[in-house]
Amino acid sequence: MVHILVVDDDPEIIDLLKLDLExxxxxxxxxxxxxAAVKKVETQQYDLILLDGMMPRLxxxxxxxxxxxxxxxxxVPIIMLTAKGTLADKVKGFNSGVDDYLIKPFEFQELxxxxxxxxxxxxxxxxxxxxxxxxxxEVLVLGHLEILPxxxxxxKTTDDGISERIKLTPTxxxxxxxxxxxxxxxxxxATLLKDVWGYEADDDVRMLRVHMGGLRQKLEPNPKQxxxxxxxxxxxxxxxxxxxxxx
Numbered sequence: 574m575v576h577i578l579v580v581d582d583d584p585e586i587i588d589l590l591k592l593d594l595e596x597x598x599x600x601x602x603x604x605x606x607x608x609a610a611v612k613k614v615e616t617q618q619y620d621l622i623l624l625d626g627m628m629p630r631l632x633x634x635x636x637x638x639x640x641x642x643x644x645x646x647x648x649v650p651i652i653m654l655t656a657k658g659t660l661a662d663k664v665k666g667f668n669s670g671v672d673d674y675l676i677k678p679f680e681f682q683e684l685x686x687x688x689x690x691x692x693x694x695x696x697x698x699x700x701x702x703x704x705x706x707x708x709x710x711e712v713l714v715l716g717h718l719e720i721l722p723x724x725x726x727x728x729k730t731t732d733d734g735i736s737e738r739i740k741l742t743p744t745x746x747x748x749x750x751x752x753x754x755x756x757x758x759x760x761x762x763a764t765l766l767k768d769v770w771g772y773e774a775d776d777d778v779r780m781l782r783v784h785m786g787g788l789r790q791k792l793e794p795n796p797k798q799x800x801x802x803x804x805x806x807x808x809x810x811x812x813x814x815x816x817x818x819x820x
Contacts, residue, residue, distance in 0.1 A: 576600045576620050577600065577620065577623065578614070578617075579602070580607065580636070582625060590623065593681055606631060607624075607630060607636030607639075608636070609630075619645070623654055625654055626654070626656075626662070627655060633653055634669040637651055637653070637671055652675055652687060652688070652691070653666045655674075655676065658676040660779055667780075667783050667784060672742060673690075691743065713754070715756060715812075715814040716815040717815050717816060718749075720750055724740075726739060740791075745791070749792075749812075752765075757811070759809055761809045762810075788802060789801075
């Protein structure tokens with residue numbers, strides 16, 4: 574059974590989410606603030622965390638950073654649920670380690686769509702949402718890059734044979750995996766949004782760009798002059814797997 578932690582300082586929101594999720598046969602645990610959430614993750618393994626942004630004692634951003642430092646929290650998908658919806662707020666959330674960002678008030682069905690996309694990536698049991706068995710992504714080796722699905726890592730090897738293992742978030746992994754599947758081809762923004770998030774998300778182009786910025790910070794020698802993750806003007810992105818300019 575899929576184990577979900579709901580974190581919010583509003584008891585009504587917790588009760589509503591818990592009821593709706595349990596009707597779908599999820600196993601739901603709750604916490605009333607960020608500090609309580611961190612303590613729960615220290616001792617329990619969750620398949621998903623729904624995390625409020627603004628809470629007493631410890632807000633969602635700091636709670637997410639602490640959760641990501643725990644063995645049980647390094648790879649668990651986290652959706653931040655908050656009334657603060659500016660681009661700066663989203664950047665702050667993604668930089669703290671969240672995988673997706675949903676603005677309050679939201680429709681429960683939209684939350685289900687985003688949960689389905691995350692479960693598809695992580696391989697969590699998704700029978701309450703989708704009876705099809707999740708598929709594990711294949712290992713891809715392309716140029717200087719190799720992705721390791723089970724570890725959510727990419728191995729980058731230089732021309733001198735020096736290898737570096739780079740840890741990715743689930744969203745960063747899916748973006749890179751999608752680009753590697755379209756070797757040498759520009760990938761449209763709409764294609765990335767559909768393949769990575771699993772739904773039509775035209776309004777989330779800025780969210781994609783934020784994640785791309787984080788991926789470049791990890792992968793590129795100089796993120797301001799990307800050599801692996803190229804921007805194709807008015808189209809999207811293209812992966813250059815060697816990081817070298819074409820001959």
